[in-house]
Amino acid sequence: MIRLDEFLAATGGRVLGPARAQVFANFAYDSRIVVPGELFLAIVTETGDGHDYIAEACRAGATGIVCQWPQVEVPEGVTCIQVENTQQALSDYARYILAQRGIEVVGITGSVGKTSTKEAVAAVLAQARPAFRSQGSFNGRFGLPVALGRLEEGQDLAVLEMACDGLDEIRHLADITRPRVGVVTRVGHSHLHYFGTPDVIAREKGRLVEALPADGLAVLNYDDRRVRAMAGRTVARVVTYGLDPAADVWGDAVQVSLDGTTLDVHVGDETVRLRIALIGAQHAYTILAAVAVGRAYGLDWDSIARGLEAVRPMPGRTRLLRGAGGSYLLDDSYNAGPESALAALETLRTLPAGRRIVALGDMVQLGDYAEAGHRQVGRRIAEVADGLVTLGDLARIAADEALAAGMAADRVRVTYTAEDATRALESMLQTGDMILLKGSAEARLEYVTRELMAEPERAEELLPRQHRGWAQVRLMRPGRPTWVDIDLAAIAGNVRQMVRRVGPDVEVMA
Template identity: 40%
Template sequence: MPLTLTDVLRGSGGELAGESPRDVTFERAVIDSREVRAGDLFIALKGERVDGNDFVPYAIANHAAGIVSDRAPGAIPNRVAYVVVPDTLKALQDVGRYKLRQVGPEVIGVTGTVGKTSTKEAIAGALAQSRRVFKTERNLNTEIGVPLSLLALEPEHELAVLEMGMYVPGDIRFLAELTNPHIGVVTGVSYTHAERVGTIERIAEAKAELVDGLNKDGIAVLNGDNSWTRAMAERGKRSVLFGLEEHNDVRATDIESRGLEGISLTLQAGGASERVDLKLVGRHSAYHALAAAAVMLSLDCSLAEAAQALAASPGESLRLRVLPGKGGITVIDDSYNSSPLAARAALQLLSELGPRGDRVAVLGDMRELGQYSADLHRQVGAAAADVAGLLVAVGEEAREIAAGAGQAGLPGSQLLATTDPQQAVEFLRPRLHAGAYLLVKGSRAMGLETIVQAFAE
């Protein structure tokens, strides 16, 4: 069921302008005029710095089949369906809601301060072994990204796995109201967002908006090893706890790393157990698998079915890439984003690869940590000192990372703190050897892709 002009008009309540055609089916909906292809619907959103209405002529020149705008049309070709609405963002959200209700999949929302995208992928991958599953692409998890994703729903989709992010409190509440989820997964709560939100208590309350926004029969799937998410089980919804500790409903034991090939673990729930080999990399990814298993059990699958589905899942990561490197090294590119928990997880993976002398860590700044930033960067530096034989810290907080590593015993000759990724490249080039593992971990604003590009083949 492709997106039609009728969907747009009914969902948005907009008016069709002038001589616009009425029987139109769109290939895609896009909000960036540079991405418009023939047959697309261009929705002209207003941003802080640019107004999408200014780019309507470019979208039409790129053969857009339709436009949604809050401005009256100028001279436009008769082939273009031009829909006028009072507010283009609200129109996008309303059409996304309309499309979701039209198709009617059961919605699984995923949020948390770390691991949202990887958990979403694990859940969708496992469910897709037996069901028709829709998922938000990449990390389209905002009040814009979620409804934009929903416009691609098809009639065969039985389940929709939707990542839900936040910029400020209230964002997740809105996304829950938009999508009416039946299952809400909260991966954990940590200090990410502290710069904007303030305290970890307020961060936890904002993430709990997903639990509060579940439908009347909703199920909260919660990381039971995290005290903040575990407390969400007291918010009046049926809950399923997952984790490594004994009190969890779904837990993993006997976790074994197979290096870059994946992990093996024993799933336990309801008195049953299943040994499973996963293609997910790193011990921390056990939590992604456990969340997926908990969701499947909540959908009345057996533990055996969950284990089989997880074993068959591809284990692909949208973030972490393992790349062959120049001179016989291996590059582990995890440079999309970072947080204290994610950095520690990446370092744990590095610790499982080769002897200490073969392990090299490049760590960039972790953003949005507010008053906790300096201390958390030092803690990650100390953790790196326990794992890596060589450490490069890049960014404004590089000195804090280096200070933590130095205090933990890493010699100064094996350590560099810099704000310049190119300087990091020059420091590393003579120090890397065949068989080395180069981990690159940091927030995307750090420009660490320069380092990845320098050493990946």
């Protein structure tokens, strides 16, 4: 909930005309998905100007507008706030509201596992205090402040996910949120396109623990050497977690089933078996991180167990769905990198199934590691899967590697559209099969998942990227490899005809 007086105090904005609405349910950043009662942000970026969509946002029910230009016209009943820069105003509001309300922040970052860790930590801490959590993956320079629009009165603790696709973004997020606790999950190859090497990614992720105060807490994954080394970059107390007994909070006896993941957790002389309803051995780390934070806040084992039991599977993150014809879908279509793909393959190998089939989409933003990463995943697919369908040019590299590793050619299909991938999978499916669907957001594998679901009418509830805004997003490239012959002579002839038609007094610009 956003109060007008607090927003004005935070941003130095001014109201243009009558201040009709005084309280807003949330921030809105996309006019296509505005909910009545929200405050619409007319964000100006390199790719678009939100001022062009103010009228549409108002028609959808926005009761407030934040804009940069004073010439904006809004309907009666809508409060219009002018600021110098809408993006800066959003950061200023986030910094102000957290400080003004005295909210303690737990920040969570890493290449993989951020969202599940955020959900588990928040669920555990909610057993003791009114805890806010940033929704979904609202975690960047723009998304994290937007998430704080849902902050409610009485919540004195915020668990915030922090991501980056550029240098110093974590430093910026830490500056506006001032976390007291920082959790770092793992450093992987995601976003190498922006950072170049994993060491640079580690340097950026470590900005979170650098920002912690002396009375704060850094919770670090002991099993990742780059994360473990971050202990030397903070003045805060350090607690480590992992499967290595050298960690402060460590686990073993990990079991994965269709119902979730369990393991034994050891802290000092105490051992407790805990469960989370998230599928995959990687969620042993989710449990351990939540335990480390929960214990630091003084929660007992029963409270921690209740919090973990409250965590629900999330759309597109190793979520088990019923598929058509008695099959099962392990939907991991939210996003992908080599590390998360290998973890998903290990989950597929572990779960009971008639046959195991992989639908792999492109894994993007890997920079120079793209080919090696796809080949690594392709080799593992050949070891654990009975069939493979790839979608996209990069995923084809994995198909080639799977074939080179001995996978039979009649078990591999290469496709370039969601429709072709769906048809290929439908032709392979048998009762009892389990299909793992894994790819980056750009691959849009949720389209394939929806077509294979036993209950496609529940797609909006169960799958990622189902709102109207995402429905209108299209990739700016052909859906399959395309060759085009250009007849330059014909183009020249067309230009000559155009010149003759417009006459000698009109210049033609090409």
